[in-house]
Amino acid sequence: MSLILEQIDISLDGQRLLDKICCRVDGGEVVSVLGPSGCGKSSLLNLICGTLPNSFVFSGEVILEGIVLNNLPSYKRQVGIQFQDHLLFPHMTVGENLAFALPVNYKKSERQERVEQALVDCEMLGFSGQNPSMLSGGQKARISLMRTLLSEPKALLLDEPFSKLDTTLRSSFRHFVFQQIQSRRIPALMVTHDEQDIPDKRRVIRLA
């Protein structure tokens, strides 16, 4: 499994945001994208998951497992994304939030099992019927990540995933995220502005 960015240029209103970005992320790896706000970090993520507004102009290729994603609509790309906001759906229970992400081909009993397993993985067994608004910040973040992973993405994008958590929660959640990525062998691209978040100092793209 690998995510490859080849010669990515993005410009807006004639102004170049990203210039010839090249990068290869292998399964289980986390490549960090660092830079000040407005440097085009979010545009890069939007480009990969297919939600870049039409006003942006880009060239280059995004390749996931040998397939060029450029012309696929967002929902066919199988790229999971984790925002700094947890964005749990308030009209669904915790369990339903997780089940929502599961692919359609699982049978009903299997869906149940997978949801339970995900809850075990994030040490939240028994929370299935809970209203998401009752959870703590750390719990919400974990459920949110499990939900993304349950959709079985072939790559994971992390958009400042830790910036809204307080310092104590931050390190434990960081640990949890990287562990999940490693054990599932998914390529991951993480946007951050905090040096401390970076798991592997050698794999960093610095944008100006």
Place this chain on the structure above:
Amino acid sequence: MKKNMSSIRTWSKKATSALIMATVAFIGSASDIEAKTVPWQEIVEQSKGQTVYFNAWGGSEQINDYIDWATDQVEKRYGIALKHVKVSDTSSVVSRVLAEKVAGRKSNGTVDLVWINGENFRSMKQNGLLFGPFAEDLPSFQGVDPQEKPTTVLDFGEPADGLEAPWGMAQLVFIYDTDTFSRKQTTPPANASELLEFARKHKGRVTYPLPPDFVGTTFLKQLLSELTPEPGVLLKPVSEADFDAVTSPLWRYLDELHPLLWREGETFPANNLALTPMLDDGEILLSMTFNPAYASSAIASGELPETVRTYVHDAGTLGNTHFLAIPFNSDSTEAAQVVINFLLSPEAQAHKANPDVWGDPTVLSMSQLNGIERKRFSNLPLGPATLSPEALGKVLPEPHSSWVAELEEAWKARYRQ
């Protein structure tokens, strides 16, 4: 179904009679004091500056224009402000005045002058809602000859008693387009049974206005007068007749006719004027009106082609008179009388009879007029589609006004889907 009907009837009768008993005394005495003694000149003087709210059906451009003309005239001549309140149904005016009376609004009523006849007049008269008698004291009334035109004082069998002044004459006539008829190679039906044949031949192209529309109900009465074995019964109050026996030929006829009608008789146009554009477009082949000159004026206003003509059934058609009356609680009775007097004058009547204006036949009798006045009428064009008095044939008398409600209820009970 019959049982339901009669229970509605008795109920409403009871309610109405209770109402009358409670209030009739007051009105009776009040109206006696008025009128008679006051000389006309004084009424004219008092009328100056008064405002008259004239509640008249407002669905016709020609009629509205005519009333506009009258508004200018009475303003110029008498300083009266005439305001045309365009109503879509005169019965709503009756119910409003009635409601005002029972609510104790004995003066400053919202209606000063109303265009009325038949059932609505009977209802107002019986409930003591009318000012007067005044009509026969109007100077212009001298032009009316009740001998020649009996319906000018007898409104659907109900004596006018001077509580309303005649305004125009009406007779049911049918309208058709000669051009369309020659293309379809057909001729107008001459009686009820020919009409049925006509409808069978031209399925979906015949209809009539939805009762209780005035013309719609008149059409029912016309059929009833033609079909019932003893039409004489119709002239008496309905309570004196065997309603079912008298009307059963009508229902048998309609049961046969309705499936042949426009939209299979499931629905009907709201009134006779709604038939006009349908006739114009050829959506239907026959229209009907209570104004013999209507077709001519509709040609003049561009609503119908120049090839339309009118006809009547061989045995004659129903005719009547429409009137003007003043509600009891009007504050402008003087001005209302002056307006009525003007509308009844040879000048206003002749203007009204002009098919380019409205084409409504006059209530005045030529024998009562002087030479100049008569000339106003003889100079009028007849209008291309208007039948001469001879061709209009026999005028059938209207059934007693009490038949109206009964017929309408029975029709509703049978033909509402």
Place this chain on the structure above:
Amino acid sequence: MSPLLKSGKWVSSGAVSSLLALGLLVLFILPVLAGVGSIMLPAFGYMPVLGFETFSFSSWQMLLETPALIQMLGLSLWTSASSTLLSLILAFGVICFAWGTPFWHKVQRWLAPLMAVPHVALAFGVMFVLMPSGLMARLIAVFAGWSFPPDWQTVQDSYGISLILLLVIKETPFLIFMMAAAVVQLPVSDTLRLGGSLGYQSGVIWLKLIWPRLYPMIRLPVYTVLAFSISVVDVALVIGPANPPTFAVQILQWIYDPDLANSLLAASGSVLLLLLVVSVIGVFYLTEWVMSRLLRSWLVNGHRGRFSIFWGSLSRKAWHGLVMLFLAGGSALLVWSFVWRWRFPSLWPDWSLRSWERAWDCMSEPIVNSLLIGVTATLAANTISVILLELNDFQQQQSKSAGKWLSLLTRGAMYIPLLLPQMTFLFGVQLLLLQWGAEGHWLTVTGLHLLFVLPYCFLGLSGPWQHYDQRHSLQGLLLSRSWLKTFVQVKLGVLWRPVMASLALGFAVSIAQYLPTLFASAGRVETVTTEAVSLVSGGNRRLIGVYGLVQMLLPFIFYVMAFFLSYWTIKNGCFARRLNS
């Protein structure tokens, strides 16, 4: 910031302001409740005003014996429920496929004119297009070689399809407008991104993730549409079935029957209509409740959606169809108003200015009345709305819970006249007016209009007021030390556009009122709307064209004026663009 009252020494200003707000609400709600109340006794035979002084059930018995009662009730139910559901589906379809795309801007451009056009004018226009000798049939006739109009049931059909169609054209833009106002409070773009990354198509994201949160926010507007379409009379008279008519029309016919006993029947009928509205709303609520339970497993079954494109283009087409019909209707009115002769199947009429010339004299008074009533009602409604909103804001600053309670109460009160069937409480109000002899004055008519204009203005303004950042006013107050100056120059300045929009909306609502005008005017105060409806009975298409067009243009002129004023201002005698436009 709205210290309308300087904080008193003995009485807290909070208590005074909430009392003031409550007083205004009571003044507003009283006529509505009095109207409903005054209908109850007559419904059971007691109406001393009209001489009925004993209680009885006889009017109910009469009601039950009315020919085709069930059909009429069924017709009302069917037309209102299906038109509401269709509008709701269409509105949602448009929102979810247009949101965030260029198409959305096009939709938005049409919302204001579609909402501003009075129902009756639209009904005339649609009638001219669809009727058997209308534009559509004429176009077909050219190819089919017809020389006579077909025996179509395209208007006033007995199933009420044409009435439903008209209501859909009119209500869909309103629901889109309400949905758009609600949707901005939801994290739509994040949800769409997230849903897309989970593999969901956007249509399904709207359906499974946004709709369940959106619907509760527009529930009340949906119910107002429902209540309105059950008790609407003017449109039903023009384009609805006639034999039998819808139940509301039947009630109006009873009210205007010369036999006063039918007033009791009308009263009982009005109560029945109220019951009908309550039960339909109840059914809608129950359905929502059941659906939200039954569909939970569907929500999480993992289906990502198919046919998204199909549904997208379908709702786009439906919207285009709706706009086309509106435009065709408007053009048909325009054409007919200049027609001399235009027989079927001709496509090209003989032109004439006659209808305008003849109508012009008679129209000046109704137009003046409409303007007088509309402008007065709109100004009053917006002033009261702003006062109420300011009092709410003030209360909110005094005490969070009391403020919340007050604003909930205000909102609720505003919805009452929109949720109750007009026929029911207006008939009751008319009985009261009759007793007081207050009928027939333009101020009375304006007062009744206010019952409908005020809620729309208030609800329209409450969103912008909520989103207003109070810190602007705080800053202004610190700098100017005058709350009046702050309110006028800062708050009204910031909220200028919504206020202009609300003025235009209020006027449009007033112009469209038929029953309130009819009941309060006693025929003496004629507006273009009452004139237009009474003209239908005459069937003169040229005149209908003229009146329909004028009725359409009046609110439109106000929209244009409001639009202009919200972008431009006069500075030193020249037009200048407003900064925050």
